[in-house]
Amino acid sequence: MTEVEAELNRFPKSTCPAAADVLTELRGLPISADRRDLFSDGRAGRNCTHLLDMGLLALRLTDRGDGETVFDVAIPDVVDGRTELTAWVNGAVFHHWTLTGDTITAPEKIAGTNVFGGFASWAEARFDGVALDAARVAQKSVFVSKGLAYKVDGVPQVRAINETHRHGQCHSFSWPSVEVATDNVGYVIDTTAGIDEPNIERATRN
Structure with missing residues (x-):
């Protein structure tokens, strides 16, 4: 793996987007890397675990030579x-x-x-x-x-430093991010009345 790029469009904590930069530490891993390779050496705590999951999926698809997969x-x-x-x-x-x-x-x-x-x-x-x-x-x-x-994007914003039971679990709950991370208000999409966003329409077509 010679390059890693990631982008977060919706995220629960204010510090989550910075996890895209941390993910670049995967450079140099072989595309045959397995789950333990990605999540070892404290990476799960330093990174966004969702991005690591997607990274593992991308590696597996690439290693097998699969094309676009939905x-x-x-x-x-x-x-x-x-x-x-x-x-x-x-x-x-x-x-x-x-x-x-x-x-x-x-x-x-x-x-x-x-x-x-x-x-x-x-x-x-x-x-x-x-x-x-x-x-x-x-x-x-x-x-x-x-x-x-849970109400995860409301006010008052919860500070990650006060959620001690989650410390060390991911990028936003590890230092130094945990000291400044707060809830990202308004990122949740409520589909109770139906779906009106094209980017999530495909997920319910079946």
Whole structure:
């Protein structure tokens, strides 16, 4: 890898855009680098973990010689503690899971799997190729969907330095960013009344 470029258009903390510069430390890694290569040596704390996830995905697609690849994930609102997750790759369904809390309860062959603790290693042992990529994207989508339960872009702005339970988890919650990072007000897109932004329309076409 000889060059790395990243851009953040929507982000939760005021310091997140600076993570694009930190990501350049990936220069020099082989395109065959795996998850452990990217997330080792404290990189997860220095970087935006979402950018690292996208970097890993880009490396895997490049290493395989894949062309343009479209990942779509749908996670409806949770009802009675349950929801259904569907993940598509280029329009084809690769994963369909019933989720109860953080646990996959269907299909039966993977029931009981937690989508957080230990998921990455579990997925690597069970899937490969695009199916593994889709599983990773699906799991990260579950993480992002958890934000629906919180007001994360309102006022008063929360200062990262006061969220001590998150210190060290990513770029904005590590020093020196954590000392100045605050909530980015207004970045959340509310689609309750429908979708009116072209850049997110594709994600719900299925």
